[in-house]
Amino acid sequence: MSIEAEMRERLQALQPTRLEVVNQSHLHAGHAGDDGSGESHWHVALATPRFEGVGRVQRHRMVHAALGDVVGRIHALSLDLSA
Known part of the structure; x- marks a missing residue:
């Protein structure tokens, strides 16, 4: 499973009304x-x-908890979080 797919799946635990997962690695x-x-x-x-x-x-802690070990397998994660 790709990192993106894993992130999307795990973040469903937060019941998002909006979810964008953008790979910026090429930058x-x-x-x-x-x-x-x-x-x-x-x-x-x-x-x-x-x-x-x-x-x-x-909020950041909640996202990191939902992502679990994914966070340790990537180099950078920027977050834009809202209610």
Whole structure:
């Protein structure tokens, strides 16, 4: 299973109303952290009612918890999170 598919599947646990998973690895080709896999740099935009009343740091923790070991297998993850 691709990293993108794994991320999409695992983030369903947060019951998103909007979910975008964007592979940005091509923008970092040849830079530090580029492992040549084409799946090293990611951007996730996620909206869910579960973020209502939850601070920024806790939202990030919730996403990292949902992604589990995927986070350790990539180099970079940027997040745009909203309720």
